[in-house]
Amino acid sequence: MTVQADNLPLDALHFDNRFVRELPGDPEPDNYRRQVYQACYSWVSPTQVRRPHLVAFSAEMAEKLDLTPEICTSADFAAVFAGNRLTTGMQPYASCYGGHQFGHWAGQLGDGRAINLGEVVNRQGEYLTLQLKGAGLTPYSRSADGLAVLRSSIREFLCSEAMHHLGVPTTRALSIVLSGEQVRRDMFYDGNPQLEPGAIVCRVAPSFTRFGSFQIFTARDDLQSLKQLADYTIRTDFPHIQASGSAAYLEWFADVCQKTADMIVHWQRVGFVHGVMNTDNMSILGLTIDYGPYGWLENYDPEWTPNTTDAQGRRYRFGNQPKIAYWNLVQLANAIYPLVKRAEPLQQALSVYTARFEQGWQNMMAAKLGLQAFNIETDPVLIDDLAKLLQLAEVDMTLFYRGLANFNADSDDSRFFNWLEECSYQTLTDENQALAGLWLRSYQARLRQDAWPDHQRRTAMNAVNPLYVLRNYLAQQAIDQAEQGDYGLVAELLEILRHPYQEQIGKHHFTGKRPDWAKHRAGCSMLSCSS
Secondary structure, eight states: OOEEOOSSGGGGOOBOOHHHHHSOBOOOOSOOSOOOOSOSEEEOOOOOOSOOEEEEEOHHHHHHTTOOHHHHTSHHHHHHTTTSEEOTTOOOEEEOOEEEETTEEEEEOOOSSEEEEEEEEOTTOOEEEEEEESBOOOTTOTTSOSBOBHHHHHHHHHHHHHHHHHTOOBOEEEEEEEEEEEEEEOTTSSSOOEEEEEEEEEEEESOOOBHHHHHHHHHTTOHHHHHHHHHHHHHHHOTTOOOOHHHHHHHHHHHHHHHHHHHHHHHHHHTEEOSOOOGGGOBTTOOBOOOSSOEEOOBOOTTOOOBGGGTTTOTTOGGGHHHHHHHHHHHHHHHHHHHHOOHHHHHHHHHHHHHHHHHHHHHHHHHHTTOSSOOTTTHHHHHHHHHHHHHHTTBBHHHHHHHHTTOOTTOOHHHHHHHHHHHBSSOOOHHHHHHHHHHHHHHHHHHHHHTOOHHHHHHHHHTTSOSOOOOHHHHHHHHHHHTTTOOHHHHHHHHHTTSTTSOOTTOGGGSSOOOGGGSSSTTTSOBOTTO
8 A cells, every 4th residue: 555644845735636537447456467347547656666766857847836946856656656645636647548569459558667646737737647657567577577667767767858958848857756665577588587666657747648539439339438528528638629529629629730730840850760650659739759679760760769669660660650659549549439430521621630740840840951931842842852962872861951051051071071971870972072062052052042141140049959859778777877877977868858959068078979889789779569
């Protein structure tokens, strides 16, 4: 049983747990692995851990929750966000949902290692769900242990906050707490498990509802629960929708399509690859959710995926993310079809995604290249030719776009070639140099057409092309140190990634290309789903 106490600072958090109050719950009180029917959630309690110890917390996320640094560094904070104590108002539960995994229906999935503590209402009146990842077994844990390790927890914590500061819609992270336990993990699924330090991340979002939350009810022909969840979602997360009946569901679905398109445009802008775009990992709020084997595009390759499980089919590769998002939206449309009972308006809503993504992608690419607006007559060829050059020359995507702001309509070829080679993971061949020269001249002609003052163009480009991203090798270095008890690099990266578009004194070494030693090292290139 989770310990309870009163009159500590964290007990001042104000909870209003609408999800469990207004939606059907699992009547079975015991926590054991099972199929759960006609319920959106099951009551569970976090597993008690031996020695909770704070690794890091996000000061900004804490402030949003009205928590002071003194509270966040207290022993009680570590106890609460390891799951050892429930504060006043917490009602922990695990959500039920299904999903398509790698294109195949997987049936019931659910929160197998996530436990929601409840919904906090902050001083601004915002609802924020607190969720512990790695807090122990739930009815949805299947054959797993419900726990998480420090390695994966650091990656999730840092990336959640990094994505937020990059301007990418995302769930947030409040804290990482060590459990004091050892957790057995087979990182490579090769039959060689090892003991690793256990840890718990506190994730924060307005809602953790997923596409799969609706799919599970339709798959089971539980249309009453489907309607209850859809009505609740519109009422709480989309309160601007005033329509009723089918019109409300269609307006809501079109909103989800728009939010999803916007998220994917941002992923493509910063070179982020999610790695596991299953429908249970797709948020109805268009938030990046479930940071597992993600990665950042280094040498530009639209075929790249960081997920070892996807190494053969590459379903979730960088260049395929827009199509997969559409495919996932089709599955959501299928799930809510019983509420609408007409295919045509759902198809029309899906076209909202296509139009929104295309327009967003064009605007995004124009911004990355320092163009005032996308020109349909010239820019598709300019962008396609650049993509070919970047891939052939194995150019680092982040460094290229950031440095491009320093070139103008009068820059000479040799300077551009030298800089391109600095950004490349190979020596620039004569063929690639010729391609680079042709592209540069086309780009310079386009800049002359725009006639945008260089200083204004440079400022605009630097606002959308980050200097600092959470490269896998940087995260791995932080993990290596943290596993030895040194959390300094975790804190340093967290601070650097708060200002990804600003040059920071003494931090230039965090902007470099992936070093050679990291190309094939575990944790620095491809990762497994246990990462």
